């Protein structure tokens with residue numbers, strides 16, 4: 162029996178097994194098996210079909226967004242609208258055959274937007290260019306799942322299933338489970354919360370399926386067997402996904418309203434250029450980037466020239482952005498965090514202050530609770546105008 166057949170056998174068995182206390186272990190085991198076969202399916206195939214077809218687009222800019230969707234939902238139309246790159250759009254399916262990069266400039270950041278071929282059911286198993294498309298999706302910071310608003314919900318759940326089956330987890334966070342395989346000592350199992358979906362016995366069964374007999378497991382939240390399997394398997398990507406319903410010029414106001422209220426969803430029309438600004442705002446939020454501005458002593462920061470980093474980035478990240486050698490010589494920095502327009506100053510406590518060094522401040526929406534000292538700091542060689550409010 163081939164892997165695909167084994168997978169479909171197990172899927173069928175899961176589907177016909179009633180979910181109750183008595184079948185809990187059996188189901189857990191089946192799911193563990195399923196995850197194992199899927200992993201085998203994903204191992205790089207020997208055929209060279211994925212080479213040289215324009216899918217290896219260099220990462221560039223501050224973040225990468227992949228456009229995933231069925232054929233003819235408007236992905237290429239969208240890329241051509243939002244970037245200066247033109248990607249051919251037409252009314253027939255599979256117009257786009259490779260990966261086409263464009264750049265969205267927003268709030269001083271360069272966001273790489275990737276137009277991709279349409280994918281269809283079975284993509285994860287290699288239908289169409291599914292595998293290559295999904296491989297690109299894995300490298301993105303955010304996925305835009307583009308949907309045809311006239312086509313109903315089935316497209317959305319099919320695509321979710323495809324991505325799910327190759328270990329991409331959309332709008333989910335990594336399960337809070339500590340898991341460490343050991344050399345000996347058996348399986349030690351603990352939890353800090355009440356577990357309603359997993360038990361010690363089930364955890365053991367699943368681990369044995371993966372031939373793991375010695376490990377430390379600590380559940381810090383009430384996770385499901387599937388989430389536990391994700392932790393064992395390890396190569397999952399947890400990715401924000403924005404569901405974008407295009408072509409709302411074709412549906413009723415009531416329907417637009419219904420779609421717009423769904424979680425993680427935005428409604429647009431590329432044809433009539435509707436709601437594209439709002440989509441950009443949402444995308445920015447999902448990318449979770451922060452703007453950091455450097456400034457010289459006694460001068461004002463240049464707000465037109467930001468260093469863009471992930472929220473939660475450290476001072477060290479900022480240093481590396483400015484110059485490779487900066488972090489190793491780095492002593493301290495002052496940080497201004499602008500919360501709702503206010504600007505604050507805090508001295509660095511780390512390792513002594515050298516007044517010569519320049520400082521930096523951050524824009525609004527700092528992720529830290531108070532004045533985010535550890536977040537946004539560093540010296541920089543950039544000039545700006547003087548401003549009485551700054552030191």
Ligand SMILES: Nc1nc2c(ncn2[C@@H]2O[C@H](COP(=O)(O)OP(=O)(O)OP(=O)(O)O)[C@@H](O)[C@H]2O)c(=O)[nH]1
Pocket residue numbers: 230231232233234235236237238239249250251252253254255256257258277278279280407408409410411429430431432433
């Ligand atoms: N009515 C309407 N048509 C649209 C809209 N956006 C795109 N289209 C049309 O939809 C068709 C498909 O658009 P494409 O941009 O080629 O779609 P795609 O998702 O890139 O398609 P593939 O590359 O084949 O996967 C074209 O005829 C577009 O003109 C829209 O907002 N409203």
Ligand SMILES: [K+]
Pocket residue numbers: 232233234250251252253254255256257
């Ligand atoms: K098309």
Ligand SMILES: [Mg+2]
Pocket residue numbers: 236237238249250256257276277278279
């Ligand atoms: Mg296209």
